[in-house]
Amino acid sequence: MKKYNFLIAISLGMTLIGCGDTKKGENSLFTIDDSAFPAHFTTPESVSIGILNPNSKEIDSIAYFVNDKKVGSTKSTEKFKFELKDQKLGYQYLKATVYFGSDSSDATKRIELVSNVTPKLLKYKIVNTYPHDTNSFTEGFEFHNDTLYESTGQNGKSYLRKYDYKTGKIFKQIDLDSKYFGEGITFVNGKLYQLTWQEKTGFIYDAKTLKLEKTFTYDKDIEGWGMTNDGTYIYQTDKTEKIWKMDPKTQKMIDYINVYSGDAKIKAINELEWINGKIYTNVWLKDAIAVVNPTSGAVEGILDMSGLRKFLKVTPDDVLNGIAYNPKNKTIFVTGKNWDKIFEITVSE
Template identity: 90%
Template sequence: MKKHNLLIPILLGITLIGCGDTKKSENSLFTIDDSAFPAHFTSPESVSIGVLNPKSKEIDSIVYFVNDKKVGSRKGSEKFKFELKDQKLGYQFLKATIYFGSDSSDATKRIELVSNVTPKLLKYKIVNTYPHDTASFTEGLEFYNDTLYESTGQKGTSYFRKYDYKTGKVYKQIDLDSMYFGEGITFINGKLYQLTWEEKTGFIYDAKTLKLEKKFTYEKDIEGWGMTNDGTYIYQTDKTEKIWKMDPKTQKMIDYVNVYSGNSKVKAINELEWINGKIYTNVWQKDAIAVVNPNTGAVEGILNMSGLRKFLKVTPDDVLNGIAYNPKTKTIFVTGKNWDKMFEITISE
């Protein structure tokens, strides 16, 4: 694997993960032979799965599984080679069901598939600076029909509003019930979707009138953090390394990716924005934005935003959060929780 720039773990605040598991086999007759396994696998590689047979049982056949899906079988004790190129990043669970005589037994092993992409270090240029309401605990930021919308958190003061970002003038504000802690928002199919933090409740509003049309309960037992969409599906975060893919028509989770920078998980990814086929995401409590491939979860770029703090009157607890792409100007707007300013920027390598 390529050597990654040392700034990457510093910016993302990630912890290097050690080799694949080491979950023990469920029996003492057979184990999966990991003697030739590397510390991590990368997506172009393959894994050769074989079993150790310390009690010299006469093996009739072996059926091999990856993540509980049958991937092949072999007569006798022959190894099986499995290509990892189409697998998600993250842990892969290997299982071999060994048949011998009239019996069978399972051997299992966990390996970790990591990214082989070296993230590019990006830079930004401030185009404009605008006022930002210091009472806004920013959770979501998005343009819709050339107007900026922002959602905020904290129970009792959560809302979303549409406003003139140049002056701060509020056109309309919808307050949440005090039982809810507001989170990310996104517009798709003429609707505004909004998440809540721990209440496992989402809201769907008419995008024109902002009238509430539906409440929905999360299908998974997860927290609600950030949201964005690609025009067809919604993507959302839950404080882990996962980005979930949701069908907006049914609110059902249909897939997910695990976000990795090199061989490290990137946890606590937060606010999301879809920009030119990539997902830009804040990393909770870090002055950094990661550019993520939505198909693989691989971090392809890192943007160090720490330089913005010299223009702000904020504390270290007032963290970066809020990314909005303006398709009209082709610029990106960024702000943070309780920040006194919002910045319009362009990005380059």
């Protein structure tokens, strides 16, 4: 197990995060008793929340909240048990509002909920290689109607391109204004959506003509990184461990998940691709692809792609980034920033 975790740590560059709150008591009257709390909680577990009452106040009742949602109440100092199975991975904010006499006071605590899934080490097989433009700083990579589309970054060099992946022949290219750094793309509902990096601006094109129809501003203060969709909703990354869920009709963020592999938070997830109900994601600066459960955020599989480098004429700075699923052949196309090749692969356990 230790060897396996070590391999994953090398591949994904995990950052282990501790659980508790550094503030041992925000309230002078009551505190949440964390003496029996583990370093991390996992999804099948429950948390038993008790109150310390150092001043021996006569307590009438206690209302309990998890992430500002009331989950129950007790009389006096009786402990409250709450199951964590339906909570998203990441930090959970506990609050107990204690009522005594005509007064009330809050006690708070933060815990961390991590994944109980052990990721499978997946295998891949190269079935074909194709040329890739070494001037392409790949940010978005996606098939639409059996044609490959690519979005690239770098100010003054960003473009959206539709081309023949077998020959590299360009069918159409749209150059972005030099003030924009292009990022992820995805097709949904007859539209092509494109992100920009730090400009907090997105573009919506007609999927057939690639005519720009709308420019929108992110409704969260985040960066734009990778993009994919499940046929209804768009998912996008922002350089952290979060994958945001966006309504393409309104361009509003409606939810998010936090990506964890075991008790490790995976930050800097980048390009995304929806494949058979899972999200495949590149990890910035790592030669690895993580397979993520889109509901829980748990990493269920790992693809170590470092073996591709022996076939390339690239530098260590030319990082893996680009995942495109071809539903016609049921194969996955991967490439990287300024790579000279695209690899068509199949994946197995």
